[in-house]
Amino acid sequence: MERGYWIRSKPLYDSLVWKQHATGHVVIAEGEGGIAVLKLFQQMCPREPIKLLFADDTSATKKYADIITKLVPEGLQVCESGEAVLAALREQLPDCLMGTQFYVAGSEAFIWAVIEELKVYGVQDRNVEKELSGTLARSVYCVHCKTTDKDVHHSIHQCSGCGRHLFVRDHFSRRLGAYMGVMVDAEEPGNIPAAEEIYP
Amino acid sequence: MNMAKNLAFKQETFRDDYTYSNSAEAIRRFPFPFAEDEYMYSVNIEQHNGGAPGSVFEHAIDVDEHYVAECADRALVLEDDPLRYIALPHMMDAQWDMVELVMDSLSTDYPEQFKLTKDGDNWHWINKPLGIDQKFVFGDESTLPMQPFEFVGRQVQGDWIILDQRDDDLFADMGIVTSQADWSMAFDAGMSFKEWHGPVPQANELGIFDRALKYLLHLQYGSPVRRLNWTMTVNPRLDTSPENYPLWGPDNVSVTPENVGDKVHLRVELQALFRLPRSNAIAFSVRGYLASVNELATYPRWAKRLRRVLTNLHPDLSEYKGLDFYRQMVIDHLAPMDDGTELELGTHPE
Ligand code: HEM
Secondary structure (H helix, E strand, C coil): CECCECCCCCCCCCCCCCCCCCCEEEEEEECCHHHHHHHHHCCCCCCCCEEEEEECCCCCCCCCHHHHHHHCCCCEEEECCHHHHHHHHHHHHHHCCCCEEEEEEECHHHHHHHHHHHHHCCCCHHHEEEEECCCCCEEEEECCCCCEEEEECECEEECCCCCCEEEEEEEEECCCCEEEEEECCCCCCCCCCCCCECCC | CCCCCCCCCCCCCCCCCCCCCCCHHHHHCCCCCCCCCCCCCCCCCEECCCCCCCCCCCCCCCCCCCHHHHHHHHHHHHHHCHHHEEECHHHHHHHHHHHHHHHHHHHHHCCCCEEEEEECCEEEEEECCCCEEEEEECCCHHHCCCCHHHHHHCCCCCEEEEEEEECCEEEEEEEECCCCECCCHHHHCCCEHHHHCCCCCCCCCCCHHHHHHHHHHCCCCCCCEEEEEEEEEECCCCCECCCCHHHHHHHHCCCCCCCHHHHEEEEEEEEEEEECCCCCCEEEEEEEEEEEHHHHCCCHHHHHHHHHHHHHCCHHHHHHCCCCCCHHHHHHHHHHHCCCCCCCCCCCCC
């Protein structure tokens, strides 16, 4: 919330649910998105072919690849990292487009990085199922120096590019996969409110 | 007076020493936006196919005494921050549509200043006020010194955002935005109608964005429309972008009861929407007009009206427009000029 009203560019996320009327299903997940994948595969699976690209978050203690491997016998590709998932997706996308339903789960930054890849092939983000998993951490785009910082947990964030203290707004760009950060003390330099951890 | 023929362009600045001011004639034709003593957002869309001679609505694209200075300010902004111009790759047809719209309009409406000759696709463009003489092949990018939309975008006043229409929505996929009221083209690029309007209070609740979008999706080629929007700006600064907020933010708190009349400006945006023929995109122009409170107050009717609108303004709108720090000072400054008499409906100065 900002100034007491809701900014409607902030995306809404849901729980992954299999969709009908697809010729194939592609699930793309990273890190805590593993939980969303496990929940998805506890539902009645569709008959069409399923492909699953997954990478554990290497820095996290909790890993899901092993459980997922047991649960998903076919179509699973476990990658080294989120970046590797994106690379695999880029490579395989041209083969699986017509009628394919896409599902994405992970951090917000990961979700929108995947959707940028899909967009190249004309897939609209409204046709992609998205589940935000694990963290509310934000990517923040500094509107002054155009640096994007990942994993921001606080209401006020010091930009790694220009050093300004940014207020993290709710205004979200899907193209940049980031929230807007605006200098918080522009009117009265030095008057910087305390940062609170509101995106755990 | 026929503005088209007798345009004298002022030398003035919109930054640093802020020498910008309006002639008496420019104040008279100022698009004062308040027909009533109260203001709330509405779907205030009307036809834009010619207005009263001399008014800002007369032509599709208005050129006034500030033309040369505004284009110079735009060039400064672009030099400092090239990303104020953005064109996503699929917008090339719309770029040429814009070349046609700008050159056709200006050369038809201001023949003393702009001249366009067409020999098939071989076009010859002369812009006398800016000293530009360019021959090029319409449709061939390599014959212009820069992208076609940037080329014409640098030769018009006001910001231009070009919307791609698909899936029953509009997407801000191209723009040249150097004089905006606190929003960022670099950030908003690629957004849908509801997304870029996300930060606006109240309007969504009133159903304004649903109705406006539905209307615009059916906009016809040859039937442009317009609306007015307004805010206030401290100092006659065109570039009140979020990018440069560190530069102009301190000005907001520099207003005092002594300087308020000269420092605080009403900023009215004449927004026009044109369907483009090749791309089926929509061109959205945001032409800003700035006048100080004292300039406006040369017409007692406007002084009274402005005071009442500001007094009655919804607090969410005041905060969103960034007026909270100095709004009361403007009201107090205008108070001696408001005798409380009833004002008839309308925006006219006298
Ligand atoms: C289709 C082209 C249009 C574009 C590109 C556009 C763009 C914008 C942008 C970027 C903002 C600033 C949002 C922010 O704070 O970040 C804005 C504000 C606003 N827009 Fe639009 N707009 C368009 C059409 C319309 C139409 C047709 C209406 C209504 C009928 C409308 C109503 C508003 C209102 C009420 C505001 C708040 C303005 C204020 O209080 O200063 N817009 N618009």
